[in-house]
Amino acid sequence: NAGVTQTPKFRILKIGQSMTLQCTQDMNHNYMYWYRQDPGMGLKLIYYSVGAGITDKGEVPNGYNVSRSTTEDFPLRLELAAPSQTSVYFCASSYLGPPDTEAFFGQGTRLTVV
Amino acid sequence: AQTVTQSQPEMSVQEAETVTLSCTYDTSESDYYLFWYKQPPSRQMILVIRQEAYKQQNATENRFSVNFQKAAKSFSLKISDSQLGDAAMYFCAYRNYNQGGKLIFGQGTELSVKP
Numbered sequence: 208n209a210g211v212t213q214t215p216k217f218r219i220l221k222i223g224q225s226m227t228l229q230c231t232q233d234m235n236h237n238y239m240y241w242y243r244q245d246p247g248m249g250l251k252l253i254y255y256s257v258g259a260g261i262t263d264k265g266e267v268p269n270g271y272n273v274s275r276s277t278t279e280d281f282p283l284r285l286e287l288a289a290p291s292q293t294s295v296y297f298c299a300s301s302y303l304g305p306p307d308t309e310a311f312f313g314q315g316t317r318l319t320v321v
Numbered sequence: 322a323q324t325v326t327q328s329q330p331e332m333s334v335q336e337a338e339t340v341t342l343s344c345t346y347d348t349s350e351s352d353y354y355l356f357w358y359k360q361p362p363s364r365q366m367i368l369v370i371r372q373e374a375y376k377q378q379n380a381t382e383n384r385f386s387v388n389f390q391k392a393a394k395s396f397s398l399k400i401s402d403s404q405l406g407d408a409a410m411y412f413c414a415y416r417n418y419n420q421g422g423k424l425i426f427g428q429g430t431e432l433s434v435k436p
Contacts, residue, residue: 238422249327249412249426257421265423295364303422308354308373310416310424312366 209233213298213313220288220320228283230298238301239281243294288320323348325415327427334403335435342398342430344413353417355396360410408434
């Protein structure tokens with residue numbers, strides 16, 4: 208019963224490096240989301256997907272890219288990492304519609320850009 | 322655009338007492354969902370309670386209950402018989418069927434529980 212799995216849990220990047228945050232869910236959810244959480248703040252939406260092959264920008268998409276080739280996977284790509292991308296990243300998935308409206312979250316990835 | 326506002330950055334409660342966390346939201350939609358999530362120091366996001374906007378009855382989950390005022394766009398969380406394990410960051414969140422069903426979060430309220 209894995210739910211939403213994010214890897215890695217921690218990562219330190221140097222400025223200008225690139226990396227991919229992995230997210231996999233085994234609940235056959237059609238909706239998937241990437242959020243970032245800065246210290247002491249709420250979660251801000253980066254990108255979301257309503258199904259395989261369909262993605263859209265959220266509130267803070269600059270510096271990130273996503274793809275959704277399968278229902279299960281929704282990787283987040285950081286290109287040319289910047290200190291402003293230091294944050295905790297959460298992946299989430301869900302259905303939408305009664306009675307299943309709850310979003311399930313991964314454990315988060317703490318990313319530091321130095 | 323929908324927004325969620327939590328006006329209490331920090332709250333404190335004595336163990337066994339009751340505390341209420343406030344949340345207001347702005348939307349022009351009539352059908353939506355509201356949630357309270359708990360985030361302990363482990364960072365895990367844990368669903369505490371949810372409310373469907375079409376239901377007039379306030380949701381209750383054990384010691385947790387909400388006061389949902391649809392006309393006022395208010396959604397407060399009441400924690401009764403507070404326990405040390407309730408200490409965490411609490412987020413109010415809004416969700417509707419449009420725009421990919423994305424969850425919109427408030428800024429959070431950090432709750433501390435004093436023994």
